Amino acid sequence: MSYSSKYIYATLPRTQRGIPIVLGGDPKGNNFLYTNGNSVIIRNIHDPAISDIYTEHSCPVNVAKYSPSGFYIASGDQSGKIRIWDTVNKEHLLKNEYQPIAGPIKDISWSPDNQRMVAVGEGRERFGHVFMTETGTSVGEIAGQTKSINSCDFRPSRPFRIVTGCEDNTVGVFEGPPFKFVMTKKDHTRFVQAVRYSPNGELFASAGFDGKVFLYDGKTADLVSEVGSPAHKGGVYGVAWKPDGTQLLTASGDKTCKLWDVETKTVVTEFNMGNAVEDQQVSCLWQGQYLLSAGLSGFISYLDVNNPEKPIRVIKGHNKPITVLALSPDRQTIYTGSHDGYITAWNSKNGENDRIEGIGHGNQINGMKCDPSSTLMYTCGIDDSLKQVDTETRNYTGVDVKLGSQPRGMDFKDGVLVAATVKEVIVLEGNRRANSIEVNYEPSSVSINSQQPFVAVGGAMDNKVHVYNLNGTSLSEKCVCEHLGPVTDCAFSPDGNYLVASDANRKVILYKVPEFELAHKQEWGFHNARVNCVAWSPNSTQIASGSLDTTIIIWSVLHPAKHTIIKNAHPQSQITRLLWLDDETVVSVGQDCNTKIWNVAPIS
CATH class of the missing domain: 2.40.10.480 (Thrombin, subunit H)
Structure with a gap:
């Protein structure tokens, strides 16, 4: 019995109002990166349905960047750790792990020769650090700024420089190696949110919450000019350079992105992203011919220079746990x-x-x-x-x-809908309440038998599955099935011959219908924690169960002694729901906001 991962419908980036996010680009032009929770998501830029997820951080990740060679990715998290890992192998082997600062890392930049790295953020003793990527040894200090640093960039050509954007409204300039503080630029009047060098290193741009964007000389850091006056009506969250350095893309909280001509400092194109709060733009990336912008909703838009009114494509989905x-x-x-x-x-x-x-x-x-x-x-x-x-x-x-109180589950059959709330089980017909019975056990789930007049309701307080007769729209109690822990989910098989129920005591229990007695003596208890959900294959011969332990188990009705375990199906995330697309394909969703599709060979 075997299984394989077929697709991952990846989560969107996790966003917060007033906080920029960082999109990372692949130097080979194939992928882009962002983060959500403990995960780094790698998406194919040509076909965003193709994605990969790295989940080895033990706390939320804030930023991930490709090395200039494209062979490694560095990702920085809330605790101040940086992990450098391999992009070539499917396992993403860890190369090094460092702790440059003692607090959340907000941005990372590699030197063009892949040998050095600067990391900045909200440290306790310092707000940034420069170190060798192979050994972790220090090659300079990021000093001279007094608050949390939001952004950093390495000059892509020699002589090396580092620039940083800080919440004390300054841009810091450092020369090296070893890197030493040279000066701060005080042109911004609010937090500096993004600093980025042009691809040839001749200029760098800084963007701030004051809506202003400034261009500076890449070597001397002299102010060249301001772009626009100001560039945006709201804070500017991101800047991205065209690969040839002739144009600049800016993303703003005023719900627009703008394309600027670097030579004339004028707007070439304005992209209006919408009117809702969620349409505030919190990041942008210029990757080859693709211009990407991320909104507060988490949606990623592919901007169309020829038709600014309508993006070429918008990547939608979820960035909160799927329930x-x-x-x-x-x-x-x-x-x-x-x-x-x-x-x-x-x-x-x-x-x-x-x-x-x-x-x-x-x-x-x-x-x-x-x-x-x-x-x-x-x-x-x-x-x-x-x-x-x-x-x-x-x-x-x-x-x-x-419904009068909080619903915990519902099911539907022949125009009749049964919803279980914390106080009662309600029968609805034609979108109207037809009947209800009060309960004292706090339901957790509902299932209606498609072939016979039974309704099963899981009890979260009394550790029982309550079975009712459903006659038209009236309910009457039939029997109860005892469990050793709170019942988390229950489901009748499509052919109506079985009921399966899962509980917080790590068990999956199968009952025969209509007797509601145990279908076999085999105990299904291979999960290591609460089982959250169960689902039937369309042919009623297999059951999938998903648990708090990140594992999916496939059970066979015909061969109860055999099962298949999909370990770490959603790494570091409990599985919240499952369903079968067909007899060999399972869909799983979890707390990690990802939807995964699995090929599962039948148990024989």
């Missing part, structure tokens, strides 16, 4: 819903995606289910409401049913 997962009746579209209330529709064949528009829950979604007989999908969230989405137009329809 729910659903599949369209034709199995062509995967729907993922996240902690911040957004739903993304993914093409299951190629990973192309789009976000569901309209007024949604605005916060965590706890349940999502497609109606097999129409284009409608139902969602429930911790705003205590049930909403409806038209999957054809990819819009919320405006249906908003108040």
Whole structure:
């Protein structure tokens, strides 16, 4: 029995209002880099559906940059650690690990010969350090600035220089090696957010929260001129040079990106990115012929110089933990819903995606289910409401049913929807409450049997699965199945013959229907922590379970003594939901905001 990773639909960069992010570019022009949580995401710039994820940091990563040779990536995290790792091997072997400062690292820059590195951030004793990449030995101090340093860059040609942008409103200039402080430039009146040398090292640009962009001489650091007056109405979060050094791209909190002619200091093109708060631009990257800009929403836009109104492509998705997962009746579209209330529709064949528009829950979604007989999908969230989405137009329809308390799960069959809230189990028909029964056990999940009139509700407080008879829209209690820990999820098999339930005691338990007795004597308990979710294969012969221990296990109904373990399916992240695309393909989502698709060979 074997498995393989088929696709990763990668997370978007994690963003915060008022804080720039750093996009890293591949010197070979194939990939770009960004970070989210403990992960560094490497995405193919030509086809962003192709991605790879590095997850060896033990705390959130802030920045990742390719070495000029393209063979290594350096990534810096919240604790002040820098890991230098290999890009050629799939395993991304660690070359070196250093701790240049004792606090969050905000930016990294390699020297053009790959031998030295400068790292800056929010240290306790110092705000930056220059060291040899092979040995970690110091080759200079970053001193002379009094607050956290946001940005740094190495001059790409000799004589070597380093420039830094600081929250004391100054640009620091250093000469070396060994690198020594030369001067600070005090042209900005607010935090300096980005400093970048031109590709030939003749000039460098600095950008700040005052909306200003300045150009300086690359060798002497003399002020050449200001670009625009000011360049933007809001803070400038990022600058990126055209590979030939003739143009400059700037990204701003005023929701625009601008392309500047370096010689005339005039705007060539202005890109208006939208009107919403999420359209503030927090970073940009110029990679070969691609101009990339990242918004506060995490969306990455490929800017079109010939048509500034419409980007060539926008990479969408999630940058917050994914909490729910659903599949369209034709199995062509995967729907993922996240902690911040957004739903993304993914093409299951190629990973192309789009976000569901309209007024949604605005916060965590706890349940999502497609109606097999129409284009409608139902969602429930911790705003205590049930909403409806038209999957054809990819819009919320405006249906908003108040549930009275927080829903924990829902299921749908033949026009009847059963939602379990913390206080009651509610039956809805035609988007109206038809019936309900009060409960005292705090439900965790709901499943309706597709063939027989049963509803199973998992109990998070009393360690039981409660089984009800569903007669039209009325519920009556049938039986309970005891577990040794809180029940986290339950699901009837597609053929209606089995019920599987998972619990916080690391067990996955299979029951026969309609007796609701154990289906076999084999104990399924190979997880090392709470099992969060279970899902059935379409042919009702296999079950996938996902756990807090980052592992997916595939169980066989026909061969209960055999199973397949997918270890570290989502490294350093619990698995929140699973579903089967077909009898050999599993989709998993997790706290790491990634959606992964696995090929799984049947157990025999």
